[in-house]
Amino acid sequence: MNSFAEHCGIHDEARRLALQQTEQLIAASGIELVRFAWCDLHGTLRGKTLVASAAAKAMLDGVGLVSTLLLKDSSDRTAFKVFEAGGTAELPGFEFASNLLLLADPASFKPLPWAAATGWVQGQPWMQDGSAVELDSRRILQRALxxxxxxxxxxxxxxxxxxxxxxxxxxxxxxxxxxxxxxxxxxxxxxxxxxxxxxxxxxxxxxxxxxxxxxxxxxxxxxxxxxxxxxxxxxxxxxxxxxxxxxxxxxxxxxxxxxxxxxxxxxxxxxxxxxxxxxxxxxxxxxxxxxxxxxxxxxxxxxxxxxxxxxxxxxxxxxxxxxxxxxxxxxxxxxxxxxxxxxxxxxxxxxxxxxxxxxxxxxxxxxxxxxxxxxxxxxxxxxxxxxxxxxxxxxxxxxxxxxxxxxxxxxxxxxxxxxxxxxxxxxxxxxxxxxxxxxxxxxxxxxxxxxxxVDAFGSSFINYFMRIKQSEITRHEQAxxxxxxxxxxxxxxx
Structure with missing residues (x-):
């Protein structure tokens, strides 16, 4: 059975070799925990921390993330009404705080110098059907490049x-x-x-x-x-x-x-x-x-x-x-x-x-x-x-x-x-x-x-971005x- 990374079309030979090398490095360096990190709309790193023995499989099959992480304003309040009918009509796949999968790049692995026996990998979110999360800001730059x-x-x-x-x-x-x-x-x-x-x-x-x-x-x-x-x-x-x-x-x-x-x-x-x-x-x-x-x-x-x-x-x-x-x-x-x-x-x-x-x-x-x-x-x-x-x-x-x-x-x-x-x-x-x-x-x-x-970023992204930033403005005005x-x-x- 193919891994989720293969289903997404990203697990090529270079990624396979990088994963093998990262597995070896984790084992050789005594890493106990690996942080799977992702950059949100506000430029802040979020993610999950896995025990070392689970890291390699997670880099193949993904780590589950609640989709509302992409819908947060700067205070961590969800700017969309995900549990109301039509609350995410313009954002299919985000209704009901559904799941996304975070796939980390094994080539990004780094031991963290301030945290003992802890490694770090950078990831990006994917929809459960293997399609890209188009609202992900790193993907926005990748498309521009x-x-x-x-x-x-x-x-x-x-x-x-x-x-x-x-x-x-x-x-x-x-x-x-x-x-x-x-x-x-x-x-x-x-x-x-x-x-x-x-x-x-x-x-x-x-x-x-x-x-x-x-x-x-x-x-x-x-x-x-x-x-x-x-x-x-x-x-x-x-x-x-x-x-x-x-x-x-x-x-x-x-x-x-x-x-x-x-x-x-x-x-x-x-x-x-x-x-x-x-x-x-x-x-x-x-x-x-x-x-x-x-x-x-x-x-x-x-x-x-x-x-x-x-x-x-x-x-x-x-x-x-x-x-x-x-x-x-x-x-x-x-x-x-x-x-x-x-x-x-x-x-x-x-x-x-x-x-x-x-x-x-x-x-x-x-x-x-x-x-x-x-x-x-x-x-x-x-x-x-x-x-x-x-x-x-x-x-x-x-x-x-x-x-x-x-x-x-x-x-x-x-x-x-x-x-x-x-x-x-x-x-x-x-x-x-x-x-x-x-x-x-x-x-x-x-x-x-x-x-x-607006055309370059895409109107759907601009509408999404505007809504989240307007939430920030409204709360400041009400403070x-x-x-x-x-x-x-x-x-x-x-």
């Missing part, structure tokens, strides 16, 4: 991730686990800073924060993540991690694993890491996720944004002074769909507080040549193999699969229509330009109005204390 490949392109991405680390204080850990204080969501931890801030790249502040940053370093490197540097950011208790560029799917996978791993490893050592854009304290500095991207030739790997010499007759403010024709079209596509893509780059209510003038965060739909105030920063020069576009609109809580997919669909539209970019800005905070949405609700409206992005709502909803959980 397939579309990109049909045009002859691959995508390369580098990650710059700002976030905050705090030391958990007093009896905070016990308070969070006090049954008398249990709530949905529960209280956040009480914390102290690891450095006082306002001294960018300070060696003294790095030394003060070295203990938690060493944990971040060792965790990332033990997981094989391409960490390049750890830095002290400007804000109090704010840090940044920078990663070498990889292919787009690997970059997205790395982002998901990095966030989950450092939060767990730091928590065990008495620290709280948060990827919330603006933690709930006075004088805080917002955190961004700056996404560096370029297209490459799918066959040779050559950077297709690079040009050997500036185009004839161009000035430094012209796109083709730095970028190839393909690069200019891609840049213009990002600008064309900037308002529609914003909600995939900044998907939380909290994140929109970052878009402020003169704050090294964008405010308008503009590009600039090495301009950190612009939404899109073109980095490099003619002859530079590292020429790329940096999107500065993202927050560190974003689902990376949706963030990257939005770039692909917007950029491809620019290439297909051969759009031209305007001249580079020299006033990124001026009044003349089109503004980035200033709230989650406005961003959702902008997405819905962008027919190109008695909006600040406390954000502390519980975001600071504790992301």
């Amino acid at each position: 397939a579309r990109l490949a049909e045009a002859g392109y691959g995508m390369k991405c580098g990650l710059e991730i700002e976030f905050h680390i705090y030391r958990i204080t007093g009896d905070s850990a016990q308070d969070q686990l006090d049954p008398e204080q249990a709530a949905w969501p529960g209280p956040p931890p009480k914390v102290a800073m690891i450095h006082p801030g306002y001294n960018l790249l300070s060696e003294q502040w790095f030394d003060m924060a070295e203990e938690p940053l060493r944990i971040v370093q060792h965790t990332a490197q033990a997981l094989g993540l391409p960490l390049q540097s750890l830095e002290i950011e400007l804000g109090p208790s704010q840090v940044e991690a920078v990663f070498d560029a990889t292919d787009a799917l690997t970059a997205a996978d790395n982002m998901v694993l990095f966030r989950s791993a450092v939060r767990q490893a730091l928590r065990r050592a008495g620290y709280h890491a948060t990827f919330m854009c603006r933690p709930p304290f006075p004088n805080i500095m917002s955190s961004g996720w700056h996404l560096h991207q370029s297209l490459v030739d799918i066959h040779t790997g050559a950077n297709l944004f690079q040009r050997d010499a500036s185009a004839q007759g161009t000035q430094s403010t012209d796109a083709q002074y730095t970028l190839s024709e393909v690069g200019e079209h891609y840049l213009a596509g990002l600008l064309e769909h900037a308002r529609g893509m914003t909600v995939f780059c900044t998907p939380t209510i909290n994140g929109f507080g970052r878009f402020r003038p003169n704050a090294l965060a964008p405010q308008s739909v503009l590009w600039g040549r090495d301009n950190r105030g612009a939404m899109l920063r073109v980095v490099g020069q003619a002859g530079d193999a590292a020429t790329r576009i940096e999107n500065r609109i993202g927050e560190p809580a974003a689902n990376p699969y949706l963030y990257l997919a939005s770039q692909i669909h917007a950029g491809l539209d620019g290439i297909t229509r051969q759009l031209k970019a305007p001249v580079a800005t020299d006033a990124p905070y001026g009044d003349a330009a089109v503004k980035i949405p200033t709230s989650l609700g406005e961003a959702l409206d902008a997405l819905q109005a962008d027919s190109v992005l 008695v204390d909006g600040d406390d709502w954000q502390r519980r909803e975001y600071f504790s959980r992301i």
Whole structure:
């Protein structure tokens, strides 16, 4: 009898060999537990933990998951009425909290450096009939990359991730686990800073924060993540991690694993890491996720944004002074769909507080040549193999699969229509330009109005996404204390 993985059409010879090697590695390394993980709509890892002896069979036949995991808003409330007639009419297969099956990729196996005798594998959900779960965000990116490949392109991405680390204080850990204080969501931890801030790249502040940053370093490197540097950011208790560029799917996978791993490893050592854009304290500095991207030739790997010499007759403010024709079209596509893509780059209510003038965060739909105030920063020069576009609109809580997919669909539209970019800005905070949405609700409206992005993602996915994000907005509007709502909803959980 065929396994479920064979029924789904994914258990080829390469996967069979990877499963054999993973079985041997589990046995040889004394692994007792294996976590089967999957990334939900909000960029959070969920899954089940199996004993080691059950892991190999589960990688063939799947692990059962309740389908409502895909229907949760940011508080873990189910946004669809799955037990009412017609409650999931637009989502066949999700009625009555039915089952999905999680199939893990055996080649993704990693021992977890912070958890003794524990392994980890990454999976994706499938319907019980062996069809793909089209709402899965990783599959959304895979489809976007397939579309990109049909045009002859691959995508390369580098990650710059700002976030905050705090030391958990007093009896905070016990308070969070006090049954008398249990709530949905529960209280956040009480914390102290690891450095006082306002001294960018300070060696003294790095030394003060070295203990938690060493944990971040060792965790990332033990997981094989391409960490390049750890830095002290400007804000109090704010840090940044920078990663070498990889292919787009690997970059997205790395982002998901990095966030989950450092939060767990730091928590065990008495620290709280948060990827919330603006933690709930006075004088805080917002955190961004700056996404560096370029297209490459799918066959040779050559950077297709690079040009050997500036185009004839161009000035430094012209796109083709730095970028190839393909690069200019891609840049213009990002600008064309900037308002529609914003909600995939900044998907939380909290994140929109970052878009402020003169704050090294964008405010308008503009590009600039090495301009950190612009939404899109073109980095490099003619002859530079590292020429790329940096999107500065993202927050560190974003689902990376949706963030990257939005770039692909917007950029491809620019290439297909051969759009031209305007001249580079020299006033990124001026009044003349089109503004980035200033709230989650406005961003959702902008997405819905962008027919190109709706068609690219699929109207069924967009309707599903809108419904879940609207649940988040509604609950925030109904909250008695909006600040406390954000502390519980975001600071504790992301």
